[in-house]
Amino acid sequence: MSDVPFDPAVALVVVDVQNDFADPNGSLSVSGGEAVVDTVNGLVAEAVAAGSQVVYTQDWHPPITPHFETDGGIWPVHCVAGTWGAEFHQALRVVGKTVRKGTAGEDGYSGFTMRDPVTGAEHSTGLAELLRSQDVTHVVIVGLATDYCVRATALDAIDLGFRVTVVRAAVAAVDVSPGDGERALTELATAGVSLA
Numbered sequence: 343m344s345d346v347p348f349d350p351a352v353a354l355v356v357v358d359v360q361n362d363f364a365d366p367n368g369s370l371s372v373s374g375g376e377a378v379v380d381t382v383n384g385l386v387a388e389a390v391a392a393g394s395q396v397v398y399t400q401d402w403h404p405p406i407t408p409h410f411e412t413d414g415g416i417w418p419v420h421c422v423a424g425t426w427g428a429e430f431h432q433a434l435r436v437v438g439k440t441v442r443k444g445t446a447g448e449d450g451y452s453g454f455t456m457r458d459p460v461t462g463a464e465h466s467t468g469l470a471e472l473l474r475s476q477d478v479t480h481v482v483i484v485g486l487a488t489d490y491c492v493r494a495t496a497l498d499a500i501d502l503g504f505r506v507t508v509v510r511a512a513v514a515a516v517d518v519s520p521g522d523g524e525r526a527l528t529e530l531a532t533a534g535v536s537l538a
C-alpha cells in the first residue's frame with residue numbers, strides 16, 4: 343500500500359507509459375521506465391478500490407513534426423500515432439479514459455496543454471475539463487518521464503488550481519544530463535507539489 347490518500351476527489355494521472363518510453367526497445371527508452379509499471383499498476387488498483395478515477399495520457403505524434411530531430415526538433419522519432427511505440431506498455435493496467443497529446447504536431451509535454459512549436463499558441467487537451475466535470479480537486483501523477491512530461495503535467499496542474507502529488511517510486515527520468523530527474527522533483531516541490 344502506498345500512503346497516497348485516494349478518494350473520489352482524487353484522480354490518478356498515468357503519464358505516457360508507452361512502449362517508446364517504457365520498453366527497453368523503445369526509441370526514447372527511459373532507464374528504469376519498465377520498472378515503474380508494476381508500481382503504477384499497484385496505484386491503479388488502490389485508486390480503483392477507493393473510487394478515484396484513473397486517466398492515462400499518450401504522446402501521439404504525426405510522423406512529421408517539428409518535435410522530432412528529423413524535422414528540426416530535439417527528439418528521436420517516438421510515439422507516432424498508431425505504431426507499436428505509441429501503444430501502452432503491455433503490462434500496464436488500463437482502466438480509464440485516455441487523453442492524447444501532440445496529435446496535431448504540437449509539443450505535447452503536458453497532459454493538460456499542447457503548445458504549437460512554431461506559433462507558441464497553447465490549447466487544452468481536455469484533461470482539466472474531464473477532471474473538473476468529475477469534481478476532482480487533487481491529481482496524483484505517475485509515469486514517464488520525470489523531467490519532461492511528468493514535470494510539465496504537474497506544473498500545469500498546479501497552475502490550474504489542483505492539489506498535486508507525484509509518487510517518486512512511480513516515475514523515471516530521461517536524464518539527458520545526469521540529475522535532471524532529481525532537479526525536476528526539487529522544482530516541483532518548490533512549486534507546491536507534494537512528493538509521496
Ligand code: VGL
Pocket residue numbers: 358363401417450451486487488489490491492516
Ligand atoms: C517525453 C521527451 C519527449 C515524455 C515526451 O513523455 O516525458 N519526453 N517527449
